[in-house]
């Protein structure tokens with residue numbers, strides 16, 4: 001059985017350490033925006049908050065799971081692309097995208 005689709009978002013913070021982190025790069029604000037977009041699209045995709053996805057210098061980072069694409073250096077204009085990828089991923093998993 002296929003695991004349900006979810007969106008993993010890095011919420012690691014290293015504020016004041018001189019090292020980049022996704023919270024320092026704005027991931028918390030992006031979560032609010034993409035949650036609203038997911039709801040507007042009628043998608044049932046939970047957002048899973050994780051501490052570091054291993055690409056800290058390229059944050060904010062997100063990943064579609066299970067085993068979906070990675071997104072780095074995300075900003076507000078890139079969110080529609082992630083929504084489109086989510087929809088395509090769900091269609092593929094459902095077997096309706098062929």
Ligand code: FES
Pocket residue numbers: 010011012013020021022023051052053054055056057059060061
């Ligand atoms: S701090 Fe976000 S990927 Fe490491």
